[in-house]
Amino acid sequence: xxLKTREPLIFDLSKPGRGAVTQFPPPVAGxxxxxxxxxxxxxxxxxxxxxLQAVRHFTRLSQMNFSIDTHxxxxxxxxxKYNPKACNTYAMLPEFLGxxxxxxxxxxxxxxxxxxxxMLQEITGMPAVSLTPMAGAQGEFAGVAMIRAYHRxxxxxxxxxxxxxxxxxxxxxxxATMCGFVVKxxxxxxxxxxxxxxxxxxxxxxxxxxxxxxxxxxGVFERKIVQIARIVHEAGGLLYYDGANLNAILGKVRPGDxxxxxxxxxxxxxxxxxxxxxxxxxxxxxxxxxxxPFLPLPIVGKEGARYRWLTERDLPQxxxxxxGFMGNAGVNLRAYIYMRLLGREGMVRVAEFAALNANxxxxxxxxxxxxxxxPKRRASHEFIITLKQEQKAYHVSAMDxxxxxxxxxxxxxxxxxxxxxxxxxxxxxxxxxxxxxxDRFCDALASIREEMQHDAEKLTSAPHTMPVxxxxxxxxxxxxxxxxxGLLEEPAGA
Amino acid sequence: xxxxxxxxxxIARMLEVIGARSVEDLFDEIPAELRAGVLNVPAPxxxxxxxxxxxxxxAIDGRPLNFIGxxxxxxHIPAPVWAIATRGEFYSAYTPYQAExxxxxxxxxxxxxxxxxxxxxxxxxNASLYDGASALAEACLMAVRSNRGSSSRRILMPxxxxxxxxxxxxxxxxxxxxxxxxxxxxRTAGRTLLDALKPHGGQDFTALVVQQPNFFGSLEEVDALxxxxxxxxxxxxxxxxxxxxxxxxxxxxxxxxxxxxRGADIVCGEGQALGVPLSSGGPYFGFMxxxxxxxxxxxxxxxxxxxxxxxxxxxxxxxxxREQHIRRSKxxxxxxxxxxxxxxxxxxxxxxxxPRGLEAVAQASMQRTHDLVSALSKVPGVKRAFTAPHFHExxxxxxRPPAAILAxxxxxxxxxxxxxxxxxxxxxxxxxxCATETKFDADIDAYASALADVxxxxxxxx
Numbered sequence: 001x002x003l004k005t006r007e008p009l010i011f012d013l014s015k016p017g018r019g020a021v022t023q024f025p026p027p028v029a030g031x032x033x034x035x036x037x038x039x040x041x042x043x044x045x046x047x048x049x050x051x052l053q054a055v056r057h058f059t060r061l062s063q064m065n066f067s068i069d070t071h072x073x074x075x076x077x078x079x080x081k082y083n084p085k086a087c088n089t090y091a092m093l094p095e096f097l098g099x100x101x102x103x104x105x106x107x108x109x110x111x112x113x114x115x116x117x118x119m120l121q122e123i124t125g126m127p128a129v130s131l132t133p134m135a136g137a138q139g140e141f142a143g144v145a146m147i148r149a150y151h152r153x154x155x156x157x158x159x160x161x162x163x164x165x166x167x168x169x170x171x172x173x174x175x176a177t178m179c180g181f182v183v184k185x186x187x188x189x190x191x192x193x194x195x196x197x198x199x200x201x202x203x204x205x206x207x208x209x210x211x212x213x214x215x216x217x218x219g220v221f222e223r224k225i226v227q228i229a230r231i232v233h234e235a236g237g238l239l240y241y242d243g244a245n246l247n248a249i250l251g252k253v254r255p256g257d258x259x260x261x262x263x264x265x266x267x268x269x270x271x272x273x274x275x276x277x278x279x280x281x282x283x284x285x286x287x288x289x290x291x292x293p294f295l296p297l298p299i300v301g302k303e304g305a306r307y308r309w310l311t312e313r314d315l316p317q318x319x320x321x322x323x324g325f326m327g328n329a330g331v332n333l334r335a336y337i338y339m340r341l342l343g344r345e346g347m348v349r350v351a352e353f354a355a356l357n358a359n360x361x362x363x364x365x366x367x368x369x370x371x372x373x374x375p376k377r378r379a380s381h382e383f384i385i386t387l388k389q390e391q392k393a394y395h396v397s398a399m400d401x402x403x404x405x406x407x408x409x410x411x412x413x414x415x416x417x418x419x420x421x422x423x424x425x426x427x428x429x430x431x432x433x434x435x436x437x438x439d440r441f442c443d444a445l446a447s448i449r450e451e452m453q454h455d456a457e458k459l460t461s462a463p464h465t466m467p468v469x470x471x472x473x474x475x476x477x478x479x480x481x482x483x484x485x486g487l488l489e490e491p492a493g494a
Numbered sequence: 495x496x497x498x499x500x501x502x503x504x505i506a507r508m509l510e511v512i513g514a515r516s517v518e519d520l521f522d523e524i525p526a527e528l529r530a531g532v533l534n535v536p537a538p539x540x541x542x543x544x545x546x547x548x549x550x551x552x553a554i555d556g557r558p559l560n561f562i563g564x565x566x567x568x569x570h571i572p573a574p575v576w577a578i579a580t581r582g583e584f585y586s587a588y589t590p591y592q593a594e595x596x597x598x599x600x601x602x603x604x605x606x607x608x609x610x611x612x613x614x615x616x617x618x619x620n621a622s623l624y625d626g627a628s629a630l631a632e633a634c635l636m637a638v639r640s641n642r643g644s645s646s647r648r649i650l651m652p653x654x655x656x657x658x659x660x661x662x663x664x665x666x667x668x669x670x671x672x673x674x675x676x677x678x679x680x681r682t683a684g685r686t687l688l689d690a691l692k693p694h695g696g697q698d699f700t701a702l703v704v705q706q707p708n709f710f711g712s713l714e715e716v717d718a719l720x721x722x723x724x725x726x727x728x729x730x731x732x733x734x735x736x737x738x739x740x741x742x743x744x745x746x747x748x749x750x751x752x753x754x755x756r757g758a759d760i761v762c763g764e765g766q767a768l769g770v771p772l773s774s775g776g777p778y779f780g781f782m783x784x785x786x787x788x789x790x791x792x793x794x795x796x797x798x799x800x801x802x803x804x805x806x807x808x809x810x811x812x813x814x815x816r817e818q819h820i821r822r823s824k825x826x827x828x829x830x831x832x833x834x835x836x837x838x839x840x841x842x843x844x845x846x847x848x849p850r851g852l853e854a855v856a857q858a859s860m861q862r863t864h865d866l867v868s869a870l871s872k873v874p875g876v877k878r879a880f881t882a883p884h885f886h887e888x889x890x891x892x893x894r895p896p897a898a899i900l901a902x903x904x905x906x907x908x909x910x911x912x913x914x915x916x917x918x919x920x921x922x923x924x925x926x927x928c929a930t931e932t933k934f935d936a937d938i939d940a941y942a943s944a945l946a947d948v949x950x951x952x953x954x955x956x
Contacts, residue, residue: 006597006806010605010845020846023572025858025931032857032864034741035883038713041747043849044612044740054845055574058838062583064598069582075591082497083586086541092576095552100562101775103909104901108554109774119535134624134776135831137818145669171830173823178635179669183823221523252521253528268831276835277599278589278621278795280777296665320665324565324627324658324764325775337548343538346496353498355520360508378523406595411588417819434499435508461803466594468808472800476812480789481799482618483608 002070003063004467010047010057011484020051045487064467065277066411072437074361076382076414076426077169077217079247079269084341087272087334096333101325109333110307114300116336117284123347124243124263125256126286130295132327136244139264139283140175140211145319146262146287146294147209147238148179153294153317159208159236165194167218167418169244172211181208188420192218192374194228203235213242214258215249215380217418218373219358219426229259238262238291246270247430248355248381251348261288270350271335282331293317298326353431354381357438361429364442368449373421382428384421385413391423394452398423400459401448407465408444496538559937560909561866563887563928564709565626565656566775567767569737569855570932571839572846575769579839589795589831593810594802599834600809603797606841613739614732614761615746616783620794622832626733626764627659629780630703631666632793632827633731633762636784637701638672639826640759640791641729646698652677652686654708655733657917675699681920684712684880684889686719695726704758705733706742710926711863711887712880713742720749720758732758736781737767737859738885740852760784769843770836779833779840790816793827858931859886862938866929869942875949879924887928889914889921894952896925902948908941 049057066073073080099106117129133139144162151159162176163184173183186198194212210232214222222228232239241255241263247270255263267273268281275281287295297318298309309326312318342350358379365385366372373384387398402412402425414426429438451458463469500508505517514520521529539547560568579585583598590596590603603621610619623629634649649667651660651674664674678690685708702723706714716732723730732745745758766778784792790813798812818825847855863886870876875893892899896913903910911927918924929938 003598007601009601009608011608014848019848019850020572021851023570023846024851024854025570027854028858028861028865028931030861030864032861034713034860034885037717038743038883040739040741040743043853044609044744046609046612046847046849046852047845048848048850049845051572051574051846054842055578057845058574058578058602058842059581061598061602062578062581064596064601065583065587066592066595067583068586073588075588078588080586080588084497086544088580088585090545090548092580093548093552095555095557097771097773098557098560098568099555099774100560100568100772100909101566102562102564102912103558103560104904106555106774108551111551111554112548122534125530134628134833135829137828137830138624138628141666141828145665148669170817170819170822170825171828174818174821174825174828177823177825178666178828180671223523223525226525226528249524251533252530253524254530257528257530274585274835275588275831276833277584277587277596277602277838278834279831280624280779280833280835281831320668321658321661322628322665323662323776324625324656324778327775328624328777329774330771331777337544340536340539340544340547341541342496344533344535346538347533347535349495349498352517352520353495353500356500356505356508356512356517359512359514359520363511363513378520402592403594406592411595412592414591432497432499435504463594467597468594468806469802469804471593471802471808471810473810473812476798476800476810477815479800480618480786480812482604482789482796482812483611484605487608487611 003060006467007057007060009484010049011486013049013053013057014047016048018048018050020054071409071411072433072441073411074413074427074429075411076428077244079428079430081272081430082432083272083274084338086341087337090337091330091333105308107307110300112333112336114302114307116332117300119339120265120284120286123250124286125254126263127289128292128295129284129286130299131284131332132296132298132322133264133283133285134323134328135279135281136264136266136283137171137175138322139285140171141178142285142296142319142322143240143262143264144175144179146291147240149294149319150291151208158205161206162208163202163210166420167216168211168213169217169242172242192216192220192377193222193224196224196227199228199231203231203237207235207237209238209240211240211242213244215245219380219383220374220377221380225258244269245380248351250351252351262291267331267335272338273331273334280328280331282328294319296320296322350431357429357431357433358382361427361438365445368442368446373424382426385425385427386421387423390452394456396452396456396459398425400462403470404448404459404462405444406463410441410444558907558909561927561929561941562909562912564912564926565764566772567930568772568932569767569930571769571771574846575839575842578842579835584838585835590811597808600797602838602841604799604809606837607797609844610781610783613736614783615744615757616761617786618789619781619783620792620796622837623780623782623794623829624833625776625778625780627662628666629762629782630659630733631663633760633782634663634667634672636760636791636793637729637731640788641700643727644698644700646700647672648699649674650677650694650699650702652679652703654679654686654710655703655705656709683882684710685714685882688718691722699728701729701731703731703733707735707738707885710880710889711884712882713885716748721752724749724752729759732761734761734763735767736763736765737856740856765840768840770839777833777836779836791826794829794832855931862929862931862933863888866927866938869938870945873942873946873949879921886930887926889924889926892923895923899948899952903944906944908944
């Protein structure tokens, strides 16, 4: 269970001369030496601890975390579902772990990657896939760079704008900028759909494309998608699908069939590879036939019975390479195992039970008096609660509720995103949670609702049971403390 | 149902609360004409079946004796590293947005940042980027934002920098009209030619990239290169191998004090050597460090120390005003998810090895490579390509194309090195070899004798 006390820094456990010496290589006789002018003068200030001290320290740090394995983690837009242990165990077979990326093409590993590409093509309705982007944001980058390359290859250089709805993830506009585009934001209507008139006014000869998430970050399906696709395509632009919310529609509707030209998938969301405390992710991209020549490299190809990496020779118009080797190969292997465990029937159930859990939770919270941001709409795999009434009545914020939930043993939902909805909680239960856990979460929110009416301070000063109380973020940004202070001391010498 | 806990009774009661007749009703907002048919993907497998399948596929790939480096290095990984990194509390946690419920991950990243500052001699490190190659691309973008004296968006990229890194920098930074100017190398020494830089003196360049050890494994004259850059108001981006920093002068100390500052301006590289398995090329992690002066231009997440409302110390993500979820189109980068779990492994690795252990790894790797080069050079038709001192890689010249030789070695279970003849045709029949502390005398002997056999067989066949 969670550790409530603090743990000293590893540097504070260090003593000169101590060490996990069984981990050191045996000395090798010989005369190899770095020339004096290129040599380090003082040893780096790394900690010197025993193996047990290190093991205990990092085990104790792990116990100061919430995680899917220990807590319900309904973080909206992040798809915190169960990460099956088999995916890790069988991706970590010694032959896979020990394989150097520049050795002869490994047929066993490549067979898995080729089949993963094929399954992702089928699920998304896109004819070609590259597994190389290393996270969602890099997948976005690849997608938008392909849109740019496509227009340039047609000498259509006037297309300098990317349209992004206001509800989009922050990565969308940041990506468009990284690719050298100007961002044009358009609004959504009161029911969460893109405003068609605003879109019509925004498109034109400068439109390179539009970036959309569907279901959108507002937790609802974009019903006018076919019309949107027509408007953008008629203006000469392409449609980019942000796969952040693919979990909601797996096996129900395919982005390719909705008219999208390019899509990135977050394999660490929909396909359950671990989030690892902030990565590694994997952001595979899928494209329509006209964008296929521009895919990032490498890609796995098959000739007869043999698999091989496709390179610049096969795709001379590729946008190039985005990683030193072939992306987050081990993450892709985990996604492959997960997809084979789910299979045809399991894929569709992902969307079905993600939607069942989200819609159930939304109705129950509404019954407890919470206001859904889009009450007339079906929830997708997630939904938004707005606490603007509660803020007015009891002077508590969405952040206060989020922090108080930690005390009840639940990770908080996403707060203050999307930016369009005031005091919002974006709640995504995922399909792997049992009804009992959803009910307990509702009980906690009911209890917090009581507290806000009678004892609001319980919320505004929460959390009370974590290793630390609420942290001073302003101080963190103003009085920068970014490393252990001992680094500033005079080094001990070699 | 795979990973779904719902019983028929649960489903019925939940639908009743929702007011829907069936689960299918929940998808009634999707236009009917868009609905997908049955997916053409394989039927589900049990864990027992997937275990069999993956074990068979892994066996196809086998476990060859590896002498390839070129940006990914085989080092011993202590057992505690992944035993702890794969604990569910690290493995299945999200980015630490809720700081109070993520102090473990946050403190670990703070410790990681401290260790990277110690290794590089820099003042501030971020929490990681995707990998070494993309870290260099981000460093180039950061240099363009940081070097206020330069408007050229031109970066000097020596040919001794890993050619894939140069390709990745082009693919990522090229979209923002940043151009790269190659700098030639000394064919005898195998390191960047200072004379090739001199014609660029006095011109507007944003940055000079220096890789130490360079792609050939040779040690660059980093002091002279750094001073040349700074004398010409060019920022210096160092690409370094973290293992080597236990022995080599840290980039923060390169060159002389010029304009009140010393050393590289931005340091980046591939962190894989610090406890991350080769794993067919990923996931690895990129690292980046800089001087405090440039911290607001640095991409990626940064953890800072602070206090809670009772004054107790704690950790939180900081300087988030640089990032995409706040600044949107004006962010320093679009990066959000990075390589947290790999950083977890690297932090445990660095703690177990400490300064003496890491130095022993670096020293043993260098010695083993010297032994390897000396053993292989005795094989007829094989010689060293360059004279500059090298760390744990070196280029060998064969008297015939390496491709067939490497293929023959591979059939004997030895990955003999990386064929450089396509990347550097001017070098002729060159290949890059690497040994680390994981190679024993018997391994080096086995490679040398296999190479002698293969070379003589090839000569006989010709």
